Amino acid sequence: MSRKYWSVWVLALWLIGTVVVSLGDFHPNQIHLNLILAKPSVNHLLGFDDLGREILPRLLAGAQVSLVVVIVVTAITASLGIVLGLVSGYYGGWIDRSLMQITDVFLAFPGILLAIAFAAVLGAGLNNLILALCITSWVSYARLTRAQVLSLRQRQHVIAAESLGASTPRIMLKHMLPLLAAPLLVEATYSMAGLVIAEASLSFLGLGIQAPSASWGAMLRDGVRYMLIAPHYVLGVGLSLMSLVLAVNVLGDRLRDQLDVRG
Amino acid sequence: MMKRLFGVIPVVFGVVFLTFLLVHAVPGDPVEVMLGESASSADRIQLQSDLGLDQPIYVQFGVYLNKLVHGDWGVSIHSKKQIVDLLAERLPATAKLALLALLFAVMIGLPLGVIAALKVNQWPDKLANLLSLSISAMPHFWMGPMLMMLFALWLGFLPVSGMENGTSIILPALTLGFGLAAILTRMTRASMLEVLHEDFIRTARAKGLAESTVILRHALRAALLPIVTVLGLQLGSLLAGTVITETVFSWDGIGRLLVESIEKRDYPVTQACVLVVALVYVLVNLATDMIYTKIDPRVRFAT
Numbered sequence: 001m002s003r004k005y006w007s008v009w010v011l012a013l014w015l016i017g018t019v020v021v022s023l024g025d026f027h028p029n030q031i032h033l034n035l036i037l038a039k040p041s042v043n044h045l046l047g048f049d050d051l052g053r054e055i056l057p058r059l060l061a062g063a064q065v066s067l068v069v070v071i072v073v074t075a076i077t078a079s080l081g082i083v084l085g086l087v088s089g090y091y092g093g094w095i096d097r098s099l100m101q102i103t104d105v106f107l108a109f110p111g112i113l114l115a116i117a118f119a120a121v122l123g124a125g126l127n128n129l130i131l132a133l134c135i136t137s138w139v140s141y142a143r144l145t146r147a148q149v150l151s152l153r154q155r156q157h158v159i160a161a162e163s164l165g166a167s168t169p170r171i172m173l174k175h176m177l178p179l180l181a182a183p184l185l186v187e188a189t190y191s192m193a194g195l196v197i198a199e200a201s202l203s204f205l206g207l208g209i210q211a212p213s214a215s216w217g218a219m220l221r222d223g224v225r226y227m228l229i230a231p232h233y234v235l236g237v238g239l240s241l242m243s244l245v246l247a248v249n250v251l252g253d254r255l256r257d258q259l260d261v262r263g
Numbered sequence: 264m265m266k267r268l269f270g271v272i273p274v275v276f277g278v279v280f281l282t283f284l285l286v287h288a289v290p291g292d293p294v295e296v297m298l299g300e301s302a303s304s305a306d307r308i309q310l311q312s313d314l315g316l317d318q319p320i321y322v323q324f325g326v327y328l329n330k331l332v333h334g335d336w337g338v339s340i341h342s343k344k345q346i347v348d349l350l351a352e353r354l355p356a357t358a359k360l361a362l363l364a365l366l367f368a369v370m371i372g373l374p375l376g377v378i379a380a381l382k383v384n385q386w387p388d389k390l391a392n393l394l395s396l397s398i399s400a401m402p403h404f405w406m407g408p409m410l411m412m413l414f415a416l417w418l419g420f421l422p423v424s425g426m427e428n429g430t431s432i433i434l435p436a437l438t439l440g441f442g443l444a445a446i447l448t449r450m451t452r453a454s455m456l457e458v459l460h461e462d463f464i465r466t467a468r469a470k471g472l473a474e475s476t477v478i479l480r481h482a483l484r485a486a487l488l489p490i491v492t493v494l495g496l497q498l499g500s501l502l503a504g505t506v507i508t509e510t511v512f513s514w515d516g517i518g519r520l521l522v523e524s525i526e527k528r529d530y531p532v533t534q535a536c537v538l539v540v541a542l543v544y545v546l547v548n549l550a551t552d553m554i555y556t557k558i559d560p561r562v563r564f565a566t
Contacts, residue, residue: 105277111503120525246400
């Protein structure tokens with residue numbers, strides 16, 4: 001059991017860590033000038049960074065930022081995408097055609113390129129970071145929902161509900177949405193892993209949260225600078241990021257298999 | 264075929280519009296943001312009319328579109344150079360990097376995928392799965408420094424960064440290529456597994472062909488079709504990956520130009536970089552679809 005569910009354990013550990021760091025007596029921005037780039041020790045598990053700040057609390061503070069971004073962006077983009085996808089797939093016609101055309105345009109920008117561009121022009125900061133990621137990540141939810149609705153429309157229980165005179169919102173919410181939940185959940189999981197990376201990428205480029213607030217991308221950038229003399233810095237941050245993304249992805253795989261969603 | 268070709272037009276139009284909107288997303292006065300507070304009012308008015316910001320927005324878009332089509336992509340605020348020249352200077356470096364990364368990805372991903380499919384659920388398959396999963400969880404800005412540390416600093420036989428050496432390209436290309444190789448491995452494995460159960464494979468074996476011929480000539484050839492499509496789509500994430508990878512390795516391509524322009528608030532250059540990468544991506548996808556119809560007789564005869 002422990003082997004099977006390690007991804008859940010890793011995620012739980014991170015969640016607990018972010019909660020602990022916000023409740024407990026930790027000072028992620030406190031500077032110890034005598035401990036600049038000090039190696040990990042028993043009392044300070046991951047050592048210190050280039051300004052003499054302890055890495056572990058900063059890592060957890062960074063995880064907190066990451067968590068906030070991921071949750072807020074997912075909540076906004078999933079709701080928006082699901083509503084647009086439902087309307088587009090259910091009504092069809094010009095609404096559908098124009099929405100698909102719009103999503104095609106967004107999909108023409110590879111990866112996080114558009115998010116980088118928007119984050120750049122909007123300016124640094126948490127809100128703009130979230131906005132930039134929202135602008136670019138609603139598309140996959142809309143496409144997925146629409147595709148599913150197109151096939152659900154032909155299902156007998158939907159046709160039955162329609163002929164019994166059920167209202168359109170009722171059909172969408174009661175007869176379609178529950179069947180959409182599984183594929184959407186899987187999509188959301190993978191998308192969350194992508195958002196963790198995207199947030200880190202943007203802050204790596206200096207576009208996310210600004211110093212002295214901790215963020216994984218910025219920590220990695222600083223860590224790379226000192227990777228020769230203090231490899232513990234970059235390794236600590238990088239391996240953390242990797243463990244989180246890996247755990248979310250594996251969770252996604254498991255959900256997909258368990259809920260029998262075809263990719 | 265023609266339908267696909269014409270379908271690109273509204274997408275390109277939309278891409279241009281969205282990148283056009285970028286400069287309008289700048290909070291406050293874009294002129295002030297770009298020139299800084301100390302700029303003279305003559306400079307401000309000049310830039311404002313250069314960008315067409317004194318016109319209504321639909322006129323601005325029309326002018327922008329017209330200029331783009333005529334090869335006038337504007338002037339860099341920072342270096343005062345023509346943006347078209349800047350792009351032309353940087354594009355070959357990015358193209359070289361992306362193509363080599365693609366080559367690496369195919370060289371690593373295809374064989375691994377084939378081996379994983381042949382040894383399904385045995386240790387080579389499990390190893391390949393573990394590798395591709397872990398690599399997928401390594402963003403470029405983590406993979407890059409790791410490769411740097413391993414090959415350039417510890418083993419010391421490849422240059423750390425820059426582009427003076429002929430071998431400088433290897434590490435950034437590997438950084439980009441590994442991610443794609445991971446996806447390719449999984450795709451090839453899945454595709455091969457499907458094909459290996461087909462009747463024509465049994466026929467080929469029954470004919471007494473050598474196993475290598477069955478695998479390479481019959482199975483892999485059929486399995487390649489879906490892989491080509493994925494490769495085309497994934498080339499996009501490769502292009503987006505150049506932004507970070509080129510920054511990590513100081514590789515002077517479009518991606519680094521984009522980051523530099525962001526740092527200098529040279530938004531017309533930012534806009535142009537985003538536009539050119541998106542356009543390349545659209546064209547690559549179009550080309551992939553075309554190639555797909557060429558190499559798959561079923562699609563060709565169906566249309």
